[in-house]
Amino acid sequence: MDPLVSWFQSQGGLIDAASMGFTEIDGQGRAAVAKQDLPEGHTLFSIPRTLTLSTRTSSLPRLLGDVLWNKHELGKGWVGLILCMMWEEAQGPASKWSGYLATLPTVFNTPMFWCEEDTEELKGTAVIDKIGKEDTEKDYHGRLIPCLHSRPDLFLPEQLSSCYSLERYHIHGSRILSRSFHVEKLEGEGSDESAEVDRDDMMATDEAPQLIDPDDAGNGGDRSAEAEDSDEEDEEDVGDVAMVPMADMLNARYGSENAKLFYETRNLNMITTKPIKAGEQIWNTYGDPPNSDLLRRYGHVDVIPLPDGGEGNPADIVEIRADLIVDCVSTKPEDMSERIDWWLDQGGDDTFVLDTDPEFPQDCISFIRLLQLSPDEWKRAQKKEKLPKGKMDPAIASISFEVLTKRLAQYPTSIEEDEQLLSPERIGTLSLNKKHAVVVRLGEKRILRSTLDDMKILVQANQGSGKRKADNRDGRGSGKKSKR
Numbered sequence: 001m002d003p004l005v006s007w008f009q010s011q012g013g014l015i016d017a018a019s020m021g022f023t024e025i026d027g028q029g030r031a032a033v034a035k036q037d038l039p040e041g042h043t044l045f046s047i048p049r050t051l052t053l054s055t056r057t058s059s060l061p062r063l064l065g066d067v068l069w070n071k072h073e074l075g076k077g078w079v080g081l082i083l084c085m086m087w088e089e090a091q092g093p094a095s096k097w098s099g100y101l102a103t104l105p106t107v108f109n110t111p112m113f114w115c116e117e118d119t120e121e122l123k124g125t126a127v128i129d130k131i132g133k134e135d136t137e138k139d140y141h142g143r144l145i146p147c148l149h150s151r152p153d154l155f156l157p158e159q160l161s162s163c164y165s166l167e168r169y170h171i172h173g174s175r176i177l178s179r180s181f182h183v184e185k186l187e188g189e190g191s192d193e194s195a196e197v198d199r200d201d202m203m204a205t206d207e208a209p210q211l212i213d214p215d216d217a218g219n220g221g222d223r224s225a226e227a228e229d230s231d232e233e234d235e236e237d238v239g240d241v242a243m244v245p246m247a248d249m250l251n252a253r254y255g256s257e258n259a260k261l262f263y264e265t266r267n268l269n270m271i272t273t274k275p276i277k278a279g280e281q282i283w284n285t286y287g288d289p290p291n292s293d294l295l296r297r298y299g300h301v302d303v304i305p306l307p308d309g310g311e312g313n314p315a316d317i318v319e320i321r322a323d324l325i326v327d328c329v330s331t332k333p334e335d336m337s338e339r340i341d342w343w344l345d346q347g348g349d350d351t352f353v354l355d356t357d358p359e360f361p362q363d364c365i366s367f368i369r370l371l372q373l374s375p376d377e378w379k380r381a382q383k384k385e386k387l388p389k390g391k392m393d394p395a396i397a398s399i400s401f402e403v404l405t406k407r408l409a410q411y412p413t414s415i416e417e418d419e420q421l422l423s424p425e426r427i428g429t430l431s432l433n434k435k436h437a438v439v440v441r442l443g444e445k446r447i448l449r450s451t452l453d454d455m456k457i458l459v460q461a462n463q464g465s466g467k468r469k470a471d472n473r474d475g476r477g478s479g480k481k482s483k484r
């Protein structure tokens with residue numbers, strides 16, 4: 001029998017082995033598959049909350065004590081959970097999770113593990129600035145290592161190079177990034193009174209947990225230390241970040257979800273949300289992120305048929321940094337710093353997002369307008385504390401056109417070159433990393449191209465009407481008589 005299934009059952013997990021099983025799918029790793037036709041609402045497996053692995057359920061935080069836990073800031077980001085996973089693994093069979101940890105992947109296709117040459121292929125995409133390898137390694141050396149040395153009784157010196165190495169740190173971090181769930185604390189859980197709480201009296205929520213968003217949890221890979229500090233209040237409780245054995249065996253694909261994890265008082269239940277035919281894959285959802293995020297967190301991309309006849313990920317987006325816009329609007333970007341600070345103070349973002357929606361983002365228009373205000377208008381806007389409206393006009397359209405053109409030029413290759421690379425004749429010659437990088441950058445570029453095409457029509461229409469107006473004004477016209 002599958003070692004994961006037998007471990008799971010030995011720890012009190014329930015699985016309907018007649019209705020589902022696991023198989024290896026080329027390019028997807030292990031996948032859950034229906035063994036028979038399943039109706040909607042069928043419970044596939046049930047995980048005791050006590051079997052989830054988090055800083056709440058591991059006994060390490062208690063053994064280490066609050067003083068050291070706080071001194072090494074282990075409650076911030078994912079360092080504490082990574083340490084718990086390292087320590088549990090170091091306990092061998094004495095750890096409740098040893099059977100589970102032994103089945104988790106050690107090799108990942110995420111850009112965190114790419115060589116420089118492959119990473120270069122992502123130039124221009126939203127991935128490149130978010131890999132965060134340096135920040136992650138800073139956390140390892142600055143927080144985890146000092147903690148290890150402070151308790152040689154817990155972190156045995158002879159295990160440091162095997163269980164607590166930087167390589168293992170990256171592996172556990174990537175396991176969290178691609179497999180963890182957000183599991184909120186139950187009322188009374190983890191406190192001395194927990195045993196007295198009548199759990200059956202508590203409201204069971206049927207809200208499905210999400211695979212967690214590392215942007216919220218901050219694994220040190222996504223944010224600089226400063227960004228983490230400034231957003232501290234918004235950060236989720238890192239104790240809610242949990243590894244959920246068995247639930248993390250389900251793959252996901254855009255729009256394909258047919259099963260979901262539901263919170264119950266004692267258990268987390270994986271339940272079908274649609275009928276599933278025998279032989280079909282059982283899919284969870286990772287929240288349908290764009291390919292840039294899928295690649296960064298999970299190491300794969302979604303390529304499915306698109307409404308326009310092409311293929312790609314319908315959730316793709318392109319990020320445009322505010323500084324590119326400032327460069328297009330002003331010849332002296334430094335003169336804009338007061339307006340930019342005010343924009344940020346008013347809750348504006350430093351990055352704008354284009355998606356497949358043909359509408360140009362209103363916040364981006366508002367930002368361009370702000371940069372273009374005359375000194376008097378700028379004073380008035382500050383006094384009223386009111387950002388300019390996100391309404392398109394000819395001047396904004398031509399600036400947007402320039403912004404989009406410059407944004408597209410940030411990718412070293414053209415759309416046509418990328419399409420060639422993904423053509424049936426060439427695709428087989430690409431490495432997996434290169435193929436993924438091309439899919440990500442092509443998806444982004446297509447959004448830019450289509451927005452540029454729309455903007456071009458707008459600019460040309462305005463130039464046309466501007467020219468007609470000018471022609472009428474100077475009375476010379478084009479030399480052609482207009483037909484009436």
Ligand SMILES: C[S@@+](CC[C@H](N)C(=O)[O-])C[C@H]1O[C@@H](n2cnc3c(N)ncnc32)[C@H](O)[C@@H]1O
Nearest residue numbers: 027028029030178248249250251252253298300
């Ligand atoms: C939560 S785990 C799912 C189980 C995983 N396949 C395994 O073998 O353990 C997430 C990982 O599964 C893989 N995966 C999930 N959905 C996929 C898909 N649609 N295409 C390719 N790989 C996928 C990716 O490697 C991802 O990091």
